[in-house]
Amino acid sequence: MQDLSMPPFTTPSTVLPVSVSQDADPLEVWERIVAPKYLRHRQLMVAATTAHGLAAMEYAPPARGERVLDVGTGTGESALLLAARVGPRGRVLGVDGSASFLELARQDLTQSGYSNVAFAELDAGRHAFGPSFDLCFSQFGTMFFEQPGAAFRNLRGALHPGGRLLMSVWRSLSHNDWLGLAKGVAERTLGAVPEDAPSCGPGPFSLASPDTVHALLGAAGFGNIELQEVRCDVNIGDSVEQATDFALDLGPAGEIVRFFDDADGRARVRAGLAELFAQHLGPEGIQLGSASWIVSATHS
Numbered sequence: 211m212q213d214l215s216m217p218p219f220t221t222p223s224t225v226l227p228v229s230v231s232q233d234a235d236p237l238e239v240w241e242r243i244v245a246p247k248y249l250r251h252r253q254l255m256v257a258a259t260t261a262h263g264l265a266a267m268e269y270a271p272p273a274r275g276e277r278v279l280d281v282g283t284g285t286g287e288s289a290l291l292l293a294a295r296v297g298p299r300g301r302v303l304g305v306d307g308s309a310s311f312l313e314l315a316r317q318d319l320t321q322s323g324y325s326n327v328a329f330a331e332l333d334a335g336r337h338a339f340g341p342s343f344d345l346c347f348s349q350f351g352t353m354f355f356e357q358p359g360a361a362f363r364n365l366r367g368a369l370h371p372g373g374r375l376l377m378s379v380w381r382s383l384s385h386n387d388w389l390g391l392a393k394g395v396a397e398r399t400l401g402a403v404p405e406d407a408p409s410c411g412p413g414p415f416s417l418a419s420p421d422t423v424h425a426l427l428g429a430a431g432f433g434n435i436e437l438q439e440v441r442c443d444v445n446i447g448d449s450v451e452q453a454t455d456f457a458l459d460l461g462p463a464g465e466i467v468r469f470f471d472d473a474d475g476r477a478r479v480r481a482g483l484a485e486l487f488a489q490h491l492g493p494e495g496i497q498l499g500s501a502s503w504i505v506s507a508t509h510s
């Protein structure tokens with residue numbers, strides 16, 4: 211029987227933090243700023259995103275033999291999970307704008323033995339794919355497009371008539387305590403990040419509003435647009451220290467700490483986070499609520 215479970219993955223090496231210019235584009239921010247931190251916490255992040263991505267794959271399963279585009283594949287776990295579902299006659303192309311993510315994805319692909327998966331480094335919002343896919347899937351890779359209207363039109367163009375879009379996107383921060391509680395601590399300690407600071411695009415919560423999703427996808431030519439909520443607790447660390455490191459690096463709290471770039475401020479946020487997470491430490495580590503939308507739509 212085909213193994214549909216999460217494959218084992220390569221542990222990344224540590225990368226030193228860097229900064230980017232004020233006018234850096236989102237893909238540069240992903241590659242130079244976010245990827246090194248994301249990869250440091252790969253196990254936790256991917257377990258969290260995959261819990262939601264698997265729910266999407268179960269909600270609207272890819273069929274055997276289908277050709278699937280996996281947008282913002284990151285380190286490629288979702289591409290391998292899709293490959294198991296479409297089978298040897300199907301094909302999966304995992305695309306991402308970040309070379310460091312894809313380097314790990316390719317290493318794991320080699321070890322996985324799948325021959326129906328390929329990865330490509332490109333901007334999924336702009337690349338001219340041609341109408342060659344049955345399914346455009348994305349596990350949290352579509353919220354960062356600088357020009358979402360044009361990007362979703364572009365993704366529709368990757369589908370042949372009758373093709374489907376299936377994506378997981380985060381609900382708002384108030385539904386995602388695993389990121390939101392830490393943001394509260396960082397913001398109370400250091401303040402808010404200005405709107406015009408360099409960022410990895412509109413951000414993880416840019417598709418949280420069903421109205422926005424309907425407007426963007428409708429304008430891009432998609433039909434049968436539906437949203438289905440997924441809720442689950444995710445683990446952000448087995449210890450207070452691990453959860454604190456996670457929150458200092460990633461999510462809105464990590465962005466605040468990076469923006470203020472102040473050792474004393476960082477130490478104060480660390481202390482606040484440790485206090486917060488100590489209150490949530492249970493037998494299975496620090497588990498906090500998360501919520502996403504499964505968005506499904508068709509090329510119409």
Ligand SMILES: C[S@@+](CC[C@H](N)C(=O)[O-])C[C@H]1O[C@@H](n2cnc3c(N)ncnc32)[C@H](O)[C@@H]1O
Pocket residue numbers: 237240241255256259260263281282283284285286288305306307308311332333334335348349350351352354355411
């Ligand atoms: C939150 S991560 C999700 C990664 C992976 N799908 C997962 O669930 O772990 C978002 C991914 O989208 C990629 N990404 C962001 N904008 C992109 C774009 N315009 N084109 C291709 N990839 C993009 C980032 O490089 C990153 O790997």
